[in-house]
Amino acid sequence: MAGINENPEAAGSSESGGQAEQKVGAEQFEQVQSAELSAEVSKDARMWAMFCHLAGLAGFVVPVIFASIIAPLIVWQIKKDEFPFVDQQGKEAVNFQISILIYGLAAGLLCLVCVGFVLLPAVGIFKLVFLLIAAVKTNSGQAYRYPLCIRFIK
Numbered sequence: 001m002a003g004i005n006e007n008p009e010a011a012g013s014s015e016s017g018g019q020a021e022q023k024v025g026a027e028q029f030e031q032v033q034s035a036e037l038s039a040e041v042s043k044d045a046r047m048w049a050m051f052c053h054l055a056g057l058a059g060f061v062v063p064v065i066f067a068s069i070i071a072p073l074i075v076w077q078i079k080k081d082e083f084p085f086v087d088q089q090g091k092e093a094v095n096f097q098i099s100i101l102i103y104g105l106a107a108g109l110l111c112l113v114c115v116g117f118v119l120l121p122a123v124g125i126f127k128l129v130f131l132l133i134a135a136v137k138t139n140s141g142q143a144y145r146y147p148l149c150i151r152f153i154k
Contacts, residue, residue: 041141045083049138051075052086052093056131059097068127069097089138091153096134096146100127103148 052075059068076090103123110116130146137144 041085045085046139046141048079048086049089050135052090053131053134056097072097095151095153096149098152099150
């Protein structure tokens with residue numbers, strides 16, 4: 001038929017070229033990474049990666065400000081040489097906990113202008129929800145990347 005675009009992706013795409021390439025690149029990265037890891041990730045590696053993420057809950061239990069960073073850091077340092085999956089997810093967990101600490105401190109400072117009283121609990125809920133999602137995903141063998149995470153350790 002004349003006049004019909006044979007490439008449906010080009011016809012339906014309203015995104016700019018750079019955004020579309022970035023989105024496709026991120027999706028490909030996740031697909032390749034999850035396919036590689038889920039095929040060869042052992043049960044022990046999945047368990048230790050899950051513990052890296054769940055160790056961030058130490059901040060809710062121990063009243064030390066850096067407990068949520070130190071606990072995943074310890075698990076990651078102990079098992080990173082043994083399992084590549086734990087190395088990758090441990091970095092992700094530590095980076096997320098450092099980011100959450102920074103967000104929490106910023107929200108605490110914003111309490112001086114009354115905005116922080118809303119933001120501080122939101123940071124805690126954000127931490128809990130995404131930490132649990134990461135633990136479930138890694139336990140199933142999928143690599144997880146936290147949203148809004150500053151990647152200090154690469």
